[in-house]
Amino acid sequence: MSNCSSCPSHGSCNKSESSCQIELNTHGSIKKIIGVMSGKGGVGKSTMSVLLAKTLASQGHKVGIMDADITGPSIPRLLHIKEANVRTEGELIYPVETEEGIRVMSVNLLMEDENQPVIWRGPVIAGAVKQFYQDVVWGDLDYLVIDMPPGTGDVALTTMQSIPMTGVVMISTPQDMVSMIVSKAINMTRKMNVPIIGVIENMSYILCPDCSKKIRMFNQEGMDQFFKEMDVELLGELPMTQTVGNLSMEKTTQYEEEVQKVLDYTTNKINQL
Numbered sequence: 001m002s003n004c005s006s007c008p009s010h011g012s013c014n015k016s017e018s019s020c021q022i023e024l025n026t027h028g029s030i031k032k033i034i035g036v037m038s039g040k041g042g043v044g045k046s047t048m049s050v051l052l053a054k055t056l057a058s059q060g061h062k063v064g065i066m067d068a069d070i071t072g073p074s075i076p077r078l079l080h081i082k083e084a085n086v087r088t089e090g091e092l093i094y095p096v097e098t099e100e101g102i103r104v105m106s107v108n109l110l111m112e113d114e115n116q117p118v119i120w121r122g123p124v125i126a127g128a129v130k131q132f133y134q135d136v137v138w139g140d141l142d143y144l145v146i147d148m149p150p151g152t153g154d155v156a157l158t159t160m161q162s163i164p165m166t167g168v169v170m171i172s173t174p175q176d177m178v179s180m181i182v183s184k185a186i187n188m189t190r191k192m193n194v195p196i197i198g199v200i201e202n203m204s205y206i207l208c209p210d211c212s213k214k215i216r217m218f219n220q221e222g223m224d225q226f227f228k229e230m231d232v233e234l235l236g237e238l239p240m241t242q243t244v245g246n247l248s249m250e251k252t253t254q255y256e257e258e259v260q261k262v263l264d265y266t267t268n269k270i271n272q273l
């Protein structure tokens with residue numbers, strides 16, 4: 001059962017200790033758990049999970065990333081983990097550590113061939129997500145960043161119910177249809193009483209390499225109104241850039257000024273939680 005004083009969602013949770021069904025990870029101490037979520041696939045959730053984790057690690061925090069996107073795991077690739085030597089001891093699983101000291105767990109690290117699909121039913125996937133939180137020896141972490149399962153279905157719901165989140169960063173793209181789906185994710189997160197840190201609008205524009213003009217690909221009319229109506233903060237508009245797009249192929253710690261600005265602002269918000 002939970003122990004409220006050491007729970008990462010302490011302060012934002014309204015459950016009583018006796019009614020809490022969450023089993024905390026007991027293999028170390030995790031101070032804060034940050035979910036990175038989107039209602040829809042392909043908007044940059046995994047990319048942003050990695051960029052936020054790297055930024056937090058570069059600030060001197062101890063960081064882990066849990067890849068809860070079981071059927072579309074991309075975290076090991078984005079972090080350039082080639083040889084996965086996952087150590088297990090009975091039920092316990094030890095995370096793999098990157099060069100920058102980020103501890104990582106992903107279903108891809110447990111598979112012999114990363115190209116093989118995970119063909120599991122919903123409850124088994126949800127069980128794996130729970131296990132990645134409870135049975136992984138995360139050790140002492142300032143932040144565990146969770147690349148959430150896509151959508152607002154069963155697995156996302158179980159993840160929110162079984163992992164004590166401190167807050168969620170929503171990822172969206174500036175399109176009418178996407179914002180409708182994101183509003184579903186925002187409403188679900190609120191129903192689960194998980195605080196929303198804000199929304200990062202990804203692939204918001206392209207920066208002209210010659211004149212640095214912002215070229216907007218989507219009609220962004222009504223986006224301001226959308227954020228106002230949903231009562232969420234827009235943490236920043238992230239451009240579509242080569243360094244971000246090539247994250248899995250090129251190792252870099254230098255991002256475009258506009259990208260770094262969004263990462264600094266968002267991690268500053270996370271540090272204030």
Ligand SMILES: Nc1ncnc2c1ncn2[C@@H]1O[C@H](COP(=O)(O)OP(=O)(O)OP(=O)(O)O)[C@@H](O)[C@H]1O
Pocket residue numbers: 038040041042043044045046047048069072074150202203238239240241242244245246247
């Ligand atoms: N700001 C960006 N600039 C350039 N490319 C980007 C940017 N953000 C994301 N991408 C690219 O978009 C694609 C989708 O990104 P990503 O895999 O992070 O999305 P996702 O929401 O996690 O997808 P899924 O739901 O499939 O897991 C990737 O090829 C990624 O490199």
